[in-house]
Amino acid sequence: MFNGLGMDLGNLSRLSNAKSRSISPENRDGSAGAGGMATEGTGAECARELGKGWKVSPSIEILPGETTTLADIEGPGAIQQIWMTAAGNASLRNLILRITWEDQEHPSVEVPLGDFFASGWGRYAQVSSLPVCANPARGYNCFWEMPFRKRAQITLENRDEKLIIVYYQINYALTEVPEDCAYFHAQFRRSNPVPYMKEHTVLDGVSGQGHYVGTYMAWGVNNNGWWGEGEVKFFLDDDDEYPTICGTGTEDYFCGSHNFDPRICEPKDENRYVTFTAPYCGLPQVIQSDGMYDSSQRFGMYRWHITDPIRFQEKISVTIQCLGWRTDFGTDFRNKRYLPRRDDIASTAIWYQTLPSRPLSPLGTRDDLEII
Numbered sequence: 001m002f003n004g005l006g007m008d009l010g011n012l013s014r015l016s017n018a019k020s021r022s023i024s025p026e027n028r029d030g031s032a033g034a035g036g037m038a039t040e041g042t043g044a045e046c047a048r049e050l051g052k053g054w055k056v057s058p059s060i061e062i063l064p065g066e067t068t069t070l071a072d073i074e075g076p077g078a079i080q081q082i083w084m085t086a087a088g089n090a091s092l093r094n095l096i097l098r099i100t101w102e103d104q105e106h107p108s109v110e111v112p113l114g115d116f117f118a119s120g121w122g123r124y125a126q127v128s129s130l131p132v133c134a135n136p137a138r139g140y141n142c143f144w145e146m147p148f149r150k151r152a153q154i155t156l157e158n159r160d161e162k163l164i165i166v167y168y169q170i171n172y173a174l175t176e177v178p179e180d181c182a183y184f185h186a187q188f189r190r191s192n193p194v195p196y197m198k199e200h201t202v203l204d205g206v207s208g209q210g211h212y213v214g215t216y217m218a219w220g221v222n223n224n225g226w227w228g229e230g231e232v233k234f235f236l237d238d239d240d241e242y243p244t245i246c247g248t249g250t251e252d253y254f255c256g257s258h259n260f261d262p263r264i265c266e267p268k269d270e271n272r273y274v275t276f277t278a279p280y281c282g283l284p285q286v287i288q289s290d291g292m293y294d295s296s297q298r299f300g301m302y303r304w305h306i307t308d309p310i311r312f313q314e315k316i317s318v319t320i321q322c323l324g325w326r327t328d329f330g331t332d333f334r335n336k337r338y339l340p341r342r343d344d345i346a347s348t349a350i351w352y353q354t355l356p357s358r359p360l361s362p363l364g365t366r367d368d369l370e371i372i
Contacts, residue, residue: 003175005078005145018175023071024168025057030073042165059087059167062158070168071154077174078147078181082154085138086113087165092122093369094160099146100153101183106359109186112369113156115348116186117142118284118302120218122371125285128277131214131304134284144213144350146184147177159366182210182352187360189349190369193222193342194322199230202318203349205361210353211309212316214302217254220344221297223324226259227341230321236312245310250320254301255281273299280304295372304350318349 002011004018019032025042027035038044041057062068073079086095092114099109114120117140118127127134133141146152152172158164191200202215212234221227228250233243247253251260258264260273260283273286285300310316326339346369363369 003178004173005147005175005177005181007080016175018077018173021073021077021172021174023073023170023172025060026055030071030170030172059165062156062164062166064158064161064163067155067157068166069153069155071152071170073148073152073172075148075150075152075174076177077152077172078145078177079152079170079172080143080145081171082142082168083170084113084117084140084166084168087167088162090158090160090162090164091371092119093371094158094366095164095166096157096159096363098155098157099184099186100155101148102150102355104356108183108357108360110360110363111186111188111348113140115188115216115218115346118216118282118300120216120300120346120348121285121287121298123285123287125275125300126277127282127284127302129282129302129304130279130306132302144184147181148183149177183355183357184350184352185210185357186348186350188346188363188369189361190344190346190364191322192220192344192346192368194345196342197340199233199319199321200345200347202232202320202347203351204317205358206312206316206351206353207314207358208354208356209313210316210351211311212305212318212349212351213309214304214306214350215253215318216302216348216350217300217320218346219299219301221299222343223339223341225324225339227322227324227343228259229325229338230323232320233318234310235317235319236310237314237316250323253320254283254303256283280306316351320345320347 002014002016004016021030023030036053038057042059043055047054047056093112095113098107100107118132119134131143194200230250232247232253234245235243277284281303283301287298322341324339324341326337
């Protein structure tokens with residue numbers, strides 16, 4: 001019998017014994033037939049004339065310094081969609097999303113909320129990809145399938161100085177999980193700035209079998225000139241000094257080309273840094289200096305390895321070079337030299353692997369993550 005996982009248009013007509021469940025502030029534990037029963041909540045005053053069942057608890061409040069459990073689910077099953085938004089102007093780098101599988105002592109996901117949803121600079125930018133969507137007014141959606149066998153726990157920490165209001169819904173299926181299904185992982189890393197002549201580490205310390213499926217990167221530029229000549233390298237299993245997979249440049253890895261600048265190929269084009277958002281890749285965010293208060297340029301990029309996952313049997317590490325040019329860009333390379341840069345790079349690596357997994361690298365303090 002079909003277990004109801006791995007959904008797509010090709011199997012949408014198949015029947016399954018999977019049980020659909022959903023957790024939200026109106027049904028905190030996902031119990032069957034228990035949605036909309038709240039008698040207290042953030043909407044209680046608004047619903048005072050309507051009573052029970054009329055949007056009494058659409059959101060939750062999280063105090064400064066508090067960590068709240070959004071979901072605690074007994075399996076087997078799989079999370080199939082997460083929708084979330086934070087009211088007000090809370091910094092999304094101060095909201096930390098964590099997911100723990102099977103009662104491990106450490107989380108398998110630990111990422112600032114905005115970076116998890118491909119919105120790392122705290123400003124809205126539309127993202128229309130297959131596994132992640134960022135829709136108008138900070139409507140954040142995740143469609144990564146996350147199977148588990150015994151237990152899944154999702155928490156959100158508020159590192160901000162003010163109370164935040166969070167709306168969310170977590171849709172999942174209770175069903176049998178195949179033996180060859182691995183566990184979803186995501187890790188945030190930041191180099192601010194990248195040390196001179198050093199690479200930014202996107203991922204390391206992984207032990208187990210799995211496959212790498214995605215990169216989101218928030219890149220802040222600290223020098224003049226083009227910044228994206230650096231190669232992305234994947235060191236797999238027995239790789240030592242040199243990787244098995246090595247790309248040709250930053251914009252190439254994110255499936256663009258020529259600096260994301262149409263003028264290089266079309267001299268009459270007046271646009272620079274054209275944003276785009278596609279199913280597997282995108283440059284959804286380009287923040288230019290306003291000449292007054294906004295400093296330098298900042299970029300948000302994603303690359304999802306859905307049709308081309310990068311598989312490893314025992315371990316994986318991923319790096320990117322922070323590299324530009326010492327001279328103006330041109331077609332004559334004989335007089336050009338690369339410039340190792342010192343930019344601000346914040347990356348979110350996404351992969352699946354077997355358990356037990358090693359603890360993630362330390363996330364850092366609120367100041368370490370701060371966008372300045």
